Amino acid sequence: MGIVNIEDDLHEQLRRASRASCRSINGQAAFWIRIGMLCELNPGLSFQELAARELAAAGVGAPDLAA
Known part of the structure; x- marks a missing residue:
């Protein structure tokens, strides 16, 4: 574990x-x-695609709402 210094505005x-x-x-x-x-x-992936991929990799599933 380490320390990351960031600007005060970003911290806010x-x-x-x-x-x-x-x-x-x-x-x-x-x-x-x-x-x-x-x-x-x-x-090439959108935020939604990345989030869906990460959730699926973690074993989180949801019903298909388009059906």
């Missing part, structure tokens, strides 16, 4: 986003870092 945005997402500040930062990494590694 992180704090606000964590409250809205019901995550800890560290959890929100980890989420943003992971999504950012996935976006860089998979530039």
Whole structure:
């Protein structure tokens, strides 16, 4: 585990986003870092596609609402 220095404005945005997402500040930062990494590694996929892929990999499923 390490320490990451970020700008005060970004930390404030992180704090606000964590409250809205019901995550800890560290959890929100980890989420943003992971999504950012996935976006860089998979530039052809949308956020929704990446999120769906991650949820499926974690064994989370939902009924198809289009049916």
